Amino acid sequence: MRSRKFVAAAVALVAGASTLVGCGSSDSGGGSSADGEPTIGFVVPLISNPYWELMQEFAEGAAGQLGIDLLTAQADSDESKQINIVQGWISSGVDGIVVGPVSDKVGQTVLREAESAGIPVTFMQRAPGVDLDDSPEDIYVGYVGTDDSGGGTLAAQTLYDSGARKWVAMTGDQGNSVAEQRLAAAEDFVAEHPDVELLKTQYGNEARAAGQQTMENFLSALPGPGFDGVFSFNDEGALGAIQALDNSGDLDSVSVTAMDGTPDAVQAVVDGELLTSVGGGYACGAFALVELYDFIKGHKPDNREVNIPLLPITTENAQAYQDQVINGMDTYDFKAVSQEYTPGASTADFKITLK
Numbered sequence: 001m002r003s004r005k006f007v008a009a010a011v012a013l014v015a016g017a018s019t020l021v022g023c024g025s026s027d028s029g030g031g032s033s034a035d036g037e038p039t040i041g042f043v044v045p046l047i048s049n050p051y052w053e054l055m056q057e058f059a060e061g062a063a064g065q066l067g068i069d070l071l072t073a074q075a076d077s078d079e080s081k082q083i084n085i086v087q088g089w090i091s092s093g094v095d096g097i098v099v100g101p102v103s104d105k106v107g108q109t110v111l112r113e114a115e116s117a118g119i120p121v122t123f124m125q126r127a128p129g130v131d132l133d134d135s136p137e138d139i140y141v142g143y144v145g146t147d148d149s150g151g152g153t154l155a156a157q158t159l160y161d162s163g164a165r166k167w168v169a170m171t172g173d174q175g176n177s178v179a180e181q182r183l184a185a186a187e188d189f190v191a192e193h194p195d196v197e198l199l200k201t202q203y204g205n206e207a208r209a210a211g212q213q214t215m216e217n218f219l220s221a222l223p224g225p226g227f228d229g230v231f232s233f234n235d236e237g238a239l240g241a242i243q244a245l246d247n248s249g250d251l252d253s254v255s256v257t258a259m260d261g262t263p264d265a266v267q268a269v270v271d272g273e274l275l276t277s278v279g280g281g282y283a284c285g286a287f288a289l290v291e292l293y294d295f296i297k298g299h300k301p302d303n304r305e306v307n308i309p310l311l312p313i314t315t316e317n318a319q320a321y322q323d324q325v326i327n328g329m330d331t332y333d334f335k336a337v338s339q340e341y342t343p344g345a346s347t348a349d350f351k352i353t354l355k
Helices: 050-066 079-092 107-117 148-161 177-191 208-221 235-248 263-270 281-296 318-326
Strands: 039-044 069-074 096-099 121-124 140-146 166-170 197-202 229-232 255-260 276-279 305-308 311-313
Touching (some): 039 079, 039 281, 050 069, 050 235, 079 107, 096 281, 107 121, 121 281, 140 148, 140 281, 148 229, 148 255, 166 208, 166 235, 177 197, 197 208, 208 235, 229 235, 235 263, 235 276, 255 281, 263 276, 263 318, 281 305, 311 318
Parallel strands (some): 039 069, 039 096, 121 140, 140 305, 229 255
Antiparallel strands (some): 276 311
């Protein structure tokens, strides 16, 4: 494989040494647990996507450490199912709910139901389609997402630094705020670099199979191939694209960047198949849980909207990322970022970095 130029990242340690313990996981239940700790529902759009699976695992670790009775569920990317899950938790009397919206159409309904029951909510990763200022602070407690624009720019810069100038882009479903922000960052980057062409863009690449099909279509429409760079908004789509490029014998002539930092993508970086995966964002779900836990305990967030920074994972730091983030979730000290346990803790502490 040809030589490739990578973006390096200077990072510092914010991981502690506490060990996570288990917590409850169920689709039903309600009210504070027997020991008086809160019961909180935590719903992701799709657990079969490794990114959301990691997000849930990280949140389960936070719950175990903070003493939260955590109820987990996933919505199969179905807006109606997600709303039904939330309604069920509200009916059972949970103390709070953390939602990763299927789309920006979910938030208004969730908040209306939660407000009628007086149950606080935080949203994570995807924008809920409701402005923070338009909802009561005691219901819409806050939003913790990722700096998707910054992350998209990092991925685009890495692709540019590899020498690629003719790009195709793969993004997610329309209405997915994460996909839209990441793609917009790539489009802005191209607009600022006249020597780069964005030849084609395809939506709907949430899963690996879709990414493979999209890349096969790109190869058919632009034979040769007529492009040398792929910007993917997520890892799963990128990994499918890599499979298609490998099948066609074109992988060595096309550079691929992705985002999320999932285990398979990080391994692809190590193997030289993927330039970078800009990741670490799945920690935002755990931080949204910490924020809600603190609110229930009487601590308002100092910033209701937080977008945690993302890390460019390259060959230089991939091993450290595997050791400290993917395999080292049980070393993160969630109490250190919780106001309930650490006076002076702030939402500014919501970030994952490497030592």
